[in-house]
Structures are given as C-alpha cells and as structure tokens.
C-alpha cells in the first residue's frame with residue numbers, strides 16, 4: 001500500500017517565492033546565477049526514475065520525457081506568473097506556459113479567484129450551463145469564422161470532431177494536411193505530424209490501421225502548387241493546417257499561401273480548416289485568421305480558451321456546424337465537455353486578453369526576446385534563424401529560411417540539445433525539442449526577457 005511513499009518524502013513542504021516582484025535585468029541575472037549554482041536535479045531524477053516504472057516513458061505525454069534533448073526531465077512543483085519551480089527548488093523563467101494555455105501567466109490570481117467561486121457550485125454538471133453560453137458567445141464574437149461552437153476536452157478531441165464533420169458535411173473522404181503540422185493524436189492525423197512524432201523519429205505510429213490514413217493526403221507547407229495538384233487529382237473534403245506552425249518548430253505562412261488556400265478550396269468545393277488550437281487567441285484575439293485576414297470555414301481551438309484547464313472546441317459556419325448531433329446526424333459527445341471549471345477559466349482568460357494593450361505587450365516582449373536571442377546566437381558564430389508572430393516564437397540552428405518541415409529538419413538538433421540543457425542550468429525553461437514553438441505570457445517582464453537574453457549569451461558561447 002505504501003509502495004511509493006518514499007518518493008513523497010523528497011518534496012519540500014514550501015519552496016522559495018522570491019523574485020516575484022520585477023527587478024532590473026542585471027540584478028536578475030545575478031540572482032539567477034546565485035540560485036543556479038549548482039543546478040541540482042537529484043529530486044527530479046528520483047521522481048522520474050520512479051515514474052518510468054509506473055507510466056510509459058515516465059510521462060503522460062511523450063515530449064515531456066526530454067528524449068530529443070537528453071538528460072532527465074525537470075519535475076515541476078509549482079508555477080506562478082512567468083515562473084516555474086521544480087522539486088529541487090530551482091526557479092525558471094518559463095517559455096512553455098503549459099504548451100500555450102498560460103498566456104495571462106500561470107495560476108493568475110483573477111482566474112484562480114473565479115475558479116474557486118465556481119468550484120463551490122460543483123466541478124462538473126453534465127448538463128447545460130450558462131458558463132458554456134458565455135464562453136461560446138465570446139468565441140463567436142472574437143473568431144471571424146465561428147458562428148456556432150462545440151466544446152470538447154482537448155485539442156485532439158476537437159480535431160477528431162472536426163475531421164468527422166468535414167467528411168460528413170461534404171460527403172467526401174479525403175483530406176489534405178501538411179508535412180509537419182500536428183492536429184492531435186487521432187489515427188487519421190498521424191501522418192507526418194511534426195513535434196512529438198518528429199522528435200521521436202517516428203514517421204507515424206504502429207497501431208494506426210492503414211485504412212485510417214488512406215484518406216489523408218500530405219502536402220508541403222507554403223507550397224500552393226502542391227496543394228492544387230492534390231485538389232485536381234482527388235475529391236477533397238477539406239484542407240487542414242496550422243495557420244502558423246508551432247509543431248515543426250515555429251514556421252510562418254506566406255500571407256499569399258493562406259489567401260491561395262482560401263481561393264483553391266472554394267474553387268474545388270473543399271472546406272478550409274484552420275487548426276487554431278495553438279494560435280487561437282494567441283496570435284491575436286481573433287486568432288491567426290484575424291491576424292492574416294483569411295477566414296476559414298471551420299476552426300479548431302484549445303489551449304488558451306481553457307485558461308489552463310482541459311478544453312478544446314471546434315466551430316464554424318452555422319450550416320456546417322448544424323451537421324453535429326443533436327442538431328444533425330454527425331455524432332460526437334463528451335462526459336466532461338463544457339464543464340463549468342474549464343469554461344470559467346476560459347472566460348476569465350479571454351476577459352484579461354481583451355483588455356487594451358494585451359497583444360501589444362505580448363508582441364513587444366516577444367520581439368525583444370527573439371531579436372536578442374538571434375543577435376547573441378549570430379554574435380557567437382552560430383547558423384541561426386527564427387522569428388515570432390505576437391506571443392509565439394521560435395528559432396532553428398540552421399541558416400534558413402525555414403518555410404516547411406523539410407527546412408526545419410536541417411536544424412542542428414544536437415546543438416539544440418546542448419542549448420536546451422545550458423538554458424535550464426541558467427534558469428530558463430524552454431520546450432525540450434527543436435520542433436516546438438515558444439510562448440510568451442502577459443506575466444513576463446522586460447527584466448525576465450533581458451535576463452533570458454543574458455543567459456542565452458552565456459550558453460551560446462559554450463555550444
């Protein structure tokens with residue numbers, strides 16, 4: 001019964017909460033250096049050793065295992081604002097933000113307050129609630145393509161529902177996705193799916209029946225001619241893409257590519273789907289579709305709209321969405337879908353994001369960060385390229401430009417692995433894969449960013 005009791009004993013009852021108030025960059029670097037030396041990971045390693053025997057690979061989601069960067073993962077104890085603390089007591093400036101949801105900062109006080117209030121009423125109703133209406137109206141008001149929305153519990157579920165929907169609505173079976181784009185782990189999408197899959201070097205996954213991917217065609221990102229060729233050769237239900245890629249590292253679309261997809265899909269009777277699980281309410285309040293001025297037919301969302309609780313959603317034109325049960329015949333359901341806690345965290349998060357200056361701040365800080373990193377990387381003699389759109393960023397250890405997954409794959413991943421560990425040791429937590437994007441939050445400060453650039457300068461010298 002007490003088989004795992006010893007591991008619980010290694011946790012500190014309380015960890016330091018210093019540095020929560022902004023301090024000048026130089027002072028922060030000194031403070032980080034003070035906490036940084038030595039970067040102890042004994043407790044993280046102990047927890048992970050135990051985890052490996054009780055969960056596959058020791059994790060609940062593959063990229064967290066640090067396989068592509070080597071070394072053991074860091075085991076978190078708590079998060080607040082722009083920071084994460086691990087079980088050894090190390091503090092990090094965090095640019096993963098729980099893989100995107102923490103856009104207003106981790107465990108934001110306002111979000112926690114409303115969550116506590118609503119929790120008193122219950123955690124799950126399994127029945128309609130006003131919280132769903134409120135969040136649905138906010139999403140519909142914000143996202144140009146969305147006239148009706150269905151909530152789910154994850155981005156994967158949203159993408160599974162969307163896939164069934166586009167096939168049901170068009171009565172066609174084939175879909176076009178893009179090399180390196182990830183749309184969750186449903187069978188039909190596990191073809192050249194970027195991030196976790198690319199990180200582990202798996203072209204796709206065993207266990208996916210051939211029949212499930214037979215209808216999935218793959219095109220090269222930013223290559224309109226490739227898409228047109230496929231549309232000519234096949235009856236296609238939908239063209240589905242990440243409108244800004246975050247799962248092959250960070251790749252920006254040509255505006256003309258998005259505009260061209262809009263024209264081509266209309267011409268060939270296919271639906272255009274933006275998977276905005278990552279970009280929704282991050283690139284702008286109306287997502288990538290508002291930022292680039294291209295409106296798809298269907299949109300998937302997740303991450304930010306759940307404010308750190310499990311959520312997903314798909315939405316689009318009313319005539320399309322009314323295909324979904326019980327309004328229409330296409331079945332999709334969920335026990336915890338639309339639960340009051342996820343809805344509440346989403347509502348408060350969107351309220352905060354809607355305040356004047358939020359996206360300007362994300363953009364300003366992210367630009368400062370990526371400009372600084374690229375400058376220091378080049379100054380240290382590395383081949384490096386990258387960029388940002390609003391609060392989403394990334395860079396590659398290659399000359400570039402990176403316009404598709406094949407370009408991203410030229411990056412020096414061994415160098416990235418060293419960089420990643422170096423940054424950890426300097427108190428900066430970045431995604432443990434070259435094929436992931438980084439995320440800024442409203443809780444980050446200029447001092448955090450400058451401290452990160454100062455750390456990057458030191459680490460670049462060691463690669």
Ligand SMILES: Cc1ncc(COP(=O)(O)O)c(C=O)c1O
Nearest residue numbers: 154155156182183184275277278
């Ligand atoms: C673009 C995109 N779509 C879908 C998903 C799947 O979402 P989830 O991890 O919530 O299932 C992700 C996850 O990172 C994503 O980035």
